[in-house]
Amino acid sequence: MLRNREVQILLGILLLISVIGFSLTAIFVSMPAAFLVLAVSVLLISCTLIFTKWRYKEIDKLSGYLQQISNGHFQLDVRDNYEGELSILKSQIYKVTTKLSEQGAVLQEDKAKLTNAISDISHQLKTPLTSMMVMGDLLCDKRLDDTKRAEFTRNFQVQLERMEWLVSSLLKLSKIDAGTISFKKEKVLVAPLIQKAVEPLLIPMDIKMQTLSVTSDEQASFIGDFNWTAEALINIIKNCVEHTSEGGEINISFSENALFTEITISDNGKGIAKEDLPYIFKRFYKGKNASDDSVGIGLAMAHSIVTSQQGDIVVKSNKGVGTTFQMKFYKQVI
Numbered sequence: 001m002l003r004n005r006e007v008q009i010l011l012g013i014l015l016l017i018s019v020i021g022f023s024l025t026a027i028f029v030s031m032p033a034a035f036l037v038l039a040v041s042v043l044l045i046s047c048t049l050i051f052t053k054w055r056y057k058e059i060d061k062l063s064g065y066l067q068q069i070s071n072g073h074f075q076l077d078v079r080d081n082y083e084g085e086l087s088i089l090k091s092q093i094y095k096v097t098t099k100l101s102e103q104g105a106v107l108q109e110d111k112a113k114l115t116n117a118i119s120d121i122s123h124q125l126k127t128p129l130t131s132m133m134v135m136g137d138l139l140c141d142k143r144l145d146d147t148k149r150a151e152f153t154r155n156f157q158v159q160l161e162r163m164e165w166l167v168s169s170l171l172k173l174s175k176i177d178a179g180t181i182s183f184k185k186e187k188v189l190v191a192p193l194i195q196k197a198v199e200p201l202l203i204p205m206d207i208k209m210q211t212l213s214v215t216s217d218e219q220a221s222f223i224g225d226f227n228w229t230a231e232a233l234i235n236i237i238k239n240c241v242e243h244t245s246e247g248g249e250i251n252i253s254f255s256e257n258a259l260f261t262e263i264t265i266s267d268n269g270k271g272i273a274k275e276d277l278p279y280i281f282k283r284f285y286k287g288k289n290a291s292d293d294s295v296g297i298g299l300a301m302a303h304s305i306v307t308s309q310q311g312d313i314v315v316k317s318n319k320g321v322g323t324t325f326q327m328k329f330y331k332q333v334i
Contacts, residue, residue: 010048010052011045011049014041014044014045014048015045017041018037018038018041018042018045021037021038021041022034022035022037022038022041025037055086058086059086062086062089062090062093065093066093069097069100125163125166128159128160128162128163128166129163131155131159132156132159132160135152135155135156135159136156138152139152139153139156166297169297169298169301170297172231172301173283173297173300173301173304176301176304176305176308177304181228181308183224183225183228183308183309184224184225184226184228185223185224185225185332186223186224186225186226187221187222187223188221188222188223188224188225188226188229189220189221190216190217190220190221190222190254190256190261190263191216191218191220191254193226193229193230193233194214194216194233194252194254194263196226196230197230197233197234197237198212198214198237198252200234201234201237201238201241204238204241205241205250208241208244208245208246208247208248209246209247210241210244210246210247210248210249210250211247211248211249211250212249212250212252213249213250213251213252214251214252214253215251215252215253215254216253216254217254217255217256219256220254220255220256220261221256221261222256222260222261222329222331222332223329223331223332224309224311224329224332225309228305228309229305229306229309231301231302231305232301232302232305232306232327233263233265233302235298235299235301235302236265236298236299236302236325237250237252237265238298239298239299240265240266240267240269240323240325241267243267243269243270243271243323244267244268244269244270244322245269245270248267248268248269249267249268250265250266250267251264251265251266251267252264252265252266258331259330259331260328260329260330260331261328261329262326262327262328262329263326263327263329264324264325264326264327265324265325265327266322266323266324266325267322267323268321268322269322269323270319270320271317271318271319271320271321271322271323272315272317272319272323273319274319277315277317280299280315281299281300281302281303281313281315282296282300283296283297283300283301284296284297284300285300306327306329309329310329310330310332311327311328311329311330312327312328312330313325313326313327313328314326
């Protein structure tokens with residue numbers, strides 16, 4: 001400790017003050033008084049050294065604590081219940097450590113999610129790619145008749161469209177997750193929003209002879225992004241169409257009150273298994289009743305779009321009876 005420059009300066013100052021005090025007391029008072037001053041000075045210097053040694057020990061402990069933090073030990077608690085600068089410093093270090101620990105946990109979670117997402121994406125792309133490679137080899141066969149060639153060509157196009165949709169959806173999801181999409185905050189009338197969402201699905205509904213029923217409050221509106229919300233609704237309605245048998249019904253209703261605007265989409269399809277309901281909005285999740293072509297992205301995207309606009313979406317379903325999606329867009333100020 002005595003080799004520390006700060007301690008040497010402190011000792012020098014204290015010794016200088018002691019010598020000056022001893023000399024002035026000896027000259028102007030008396031020698032006994034001067035020795036008394038010297039004894040008090042020695043006592044004060046000793047107490048100062050003891051206190052300084054204690055402080056350096058505490059600082060050394062903090063240094064060791066910080067070293068352990070740098071090695072990844074974020075669970076250590078250095079706080080105490082005393083007053084003083086060191087206690088304040090300990091408390092501040094603990095707060096920073098806790099924050100670093102939380103950020104580290106989030107980073108690890110994000111890393112795990114990224115790893116799982118890459119694995120899932122690879123798996124989803126592998127299936128159409130394998131199919132396309134097989135069909136490509138078959139199309140190269142000059143002996144293939146025109147009927148089969150046309151069939152393989154159509155299948156080839158279907159797989160390409162599926163891959164294009166998959167990549168496009170993943171890019172949209174990644175942008176939403178990264179927070180790079182700025183959702184507009186405009187007045188959105190629900191009636192034209194539903195019309196836009198239903199339009200691309202009218203042909204699939206017609207093919208399956210499904211009935212569409214819309215119960216509307218023509219004045220209903222909310223503050224949000226028209227195009228992105230339409231994207232969410234398309235994915236939900238598409239899910240209902242796919243899981244409803246021929247001749248089934250798709251019902252859409254919407255209304256507005258003082259607190260929120262609600263959009264409800266329901267079907268009388270085969271429903272969702274009870275054990276699947278908690279995971280229905282997780283990306284790449286495929287329930288028991290999912291079709292072979294399902295990749296588990298549409299509902300995950302719909303959930304991200306709605307919740308990113310301070311909305312809420314829940315699903316209720318009874319197996320063999322049907323499924324209902326309820327979305328609420330809460331009142332906002334533009």
